[in-house]
Amino acid sequence: MITGCLKGIGYESLQLFARNGADILACCQQEDAAFEENRQKLALETGVSITPYYFDLSNPEEISAAMKKIAADKRRVDVLLNVAGMTQDSLFPMTAMASMKRVFEINFFAQMQISQFASKLMARQKSGSIIFVSSITALDGNPGQTSYSSSKAALLGATKTLATELAEHNIRVNAIAPGVIKTDMTAALPAQAYERLCARIPMKRAGLPSEVAGVMLFLASDLSSYVTGQVLRIDGGIG
Numbered sequence: 001m002i003t004g005c006l007k008g009i010g011y012e013s014l015q016l017f018a019r020n021g022a023d024i025l026a027c028c029q030q031e032d033a034a035f036e037e038n039r040q041k042l043a044l045e046t047g048v049s050i051t052p053y054y055f056d057l058s059n060p061e062e063i064s065a066a067m068k069k070i071a072a073d074k075r076r077v078d079v080l081l082n083v084a085g086m087t088q089d090s091l092f093p094m095t096a097m098a099s100m101k102r103v104f105e106i107n108f109f110a111q112m113q114i115s116q117f118a119s120k121l122m123a124r125q126k127s128g129s130i131i132f133v134s135s136i137t138a139l140d141g142n143p144g145q146t147s148y149s150s151s152k153a154a155l156l157g158a159t160k161t162l163a164t165e166l167a168e169h170n171i172r173v174n175a176i177a178p179g180v181i182k183t184d185m186t187a188a189l190p191a192q193a194y195e196r197l198c199a200r201i202p203m204k205r206a207g208l209p210s211e212v213a214g215v216m217l218f219l220a221s222d223l224s225s226y227v228t229g230q231v232l233r234i235d236g237g238i239g
Contacts, residue, residue: 001118003082003114003149004027009181009207013213016214016217017213018046018048021048023051026052027054027055029054040158043195048060051075055076057106057110059085078180079128079130085104086103086107087103087148088103089145091144099147100150101146104147104151108155111173115132115162126170127170127171129172129174129219131174132173133176133178134176135152137152138153141157159230163213172228174227174231176215176232177239178235180236181206181207181208182208206236207235207236211234212234215232219232
């Protein structure tokens with residue numbers, strides 16, 4: 001199960017996992033004609049099933065309905081990639097509490113609701129891997145991103161706790177902390193700001209969504225069978 005499949009890291013993960021033989025429950029915010037066309041082509045090319053489920057992450061009722069549909073479809077969930085998220089940038093004194101609550105609703109509470117559902121299925125089968133997409137801002141902070149960095153930091157606390165709770169069911173829980181990655185989010189930055197960010201990176205470039213997806217494939221696979229409760233930075237050497 002992958003959330004945020006329409007673009008960026010979520011879409012790259014969908015492609016990589018499909019090409020490695022995984023059947024995918026593709027969770028998306030809304031229907032999209034281009035995504036639907038690409039989904040069908042990828043399924044035909046790889047021979048796996050890619051089933052879309054559409055729901056709004058800010059709406060707990062829609063999330064619940066989608067999870068019930070997955071259960072009714074009797075779909076097995078071996079891996080959950082919690083990729084979907086949002087940002088809202090503003091200096092702290094100018095940040096409205098309603099805005100902060102919306103960021104937490106999508107970046108944290110929605111992830112918890114989905115993970116709770118998936119972990120129950122995984123517990124029955126006595127195996128599973130849950131991966132949260134956090135951020136280096138959760139570890140390092142970043143001016144103007146109190147809402148975003150705090151919501152992503154909450155995921156790290158959940159990762160540590162869930163890893164200890166779910167280990168007895170052979171469910172591993174890890175998080176990744178990407179740095180500057182070439183996505184729509186970074187594309188919206190002014191050129192000078194983007195260049196300043198890249199200048200801080202020892203590798204002198206932004207990461208690619210495919211490079212983030214590769215780390216998640218490792219955490220999802222048996223190659224990481226003794227890895228749980230960890231946070232892996234994917235930042236080109238900043239940390």
